[in-house]
Amino acid sequence: MKTKKLQRLFLVSFGILLLAGVSGCAGVPASGSGQKQEGSASESADLLSEIRDRGKIVFAMEGQWAPWTYHDESGELVGYDTEVGKAIAEKLGVEAEFIEGEWDGLFAGLDGKRYDAVINGVEITEERAGKYDFTTPYAYIRTALVVKDDNTEITTFEDLSGKKTSNSLGSTYADLAAEYGASVQNVDTLSETIDMLLSGRADATLNAEVSFYDYLSEHPDAPIKIVALTDEASEVSIPLRKGEETTTLREAIDQAVGELSEDGTLKELSEKYFGSDISKGN
16 A cells, blocks of 8 residues: 555656646746847838838829929929939839829828828928938028018018918928918918918918919919018028937938039939929028
8 A cells, every 4th residue: 555655646646747748848948039039129120221121202292382392284293302212212223203292291190101202392390300310401481471462461461460471381491480470371372372472361471482482483464473482591401209219320411412512413304394404402
């Protein structure tokens, strides 16, 4: 009896040790896997490499703001920004894809990673620079204040106080009008801002000086006039998401812009679309 009891005790003890060993061995790979996964998750992605792997860079733009980005009579997407975007893409060794949308949605799309960058005459401001990384500027523009040609009340930006203006939501032009005390009515396109001005629903509108000159070249009889310009030119650049992910992309675009400036491409495109060279600062 004693011998059988000892045998049973031995078998039970051996079984417990065996189960413990198996459990311990099973835990090792799981622990090692966890460490590997954690290491992988901490590695930062490189957007430039991703762009080159897919063979294209995705730009967001309005597609209806001549002469920056618009459709010609045949429906083809053209404009200064369109051609600059294609030239930059070529320097990166990829194709350019353009996705069009309303101005106030371009940055939301960039934040949501639906686009790699925005190329749409974007001026660098302190607020934007706090949220996005900007590339080397590729254009320099001044803001113009425009009224109907029979308006004698508004001759300076200070005269906007208490007046109504029409501009795109979130644009630097809307912000500037508000800074001078104007009540800003939000619209989507330059043509709409002019329509509101001509119909009397707005007292004035602000936009890039070169955009108004382009509008007047297409509508020489339009009863509007430029009454004031900002003293200093704003820098136009390409905003990217902040972070290590976009560092090499920004550096590559900076290099591309530098080369396009040096070889005269930016000057040529400026003169083609604006009639003057806006690729150089003051």
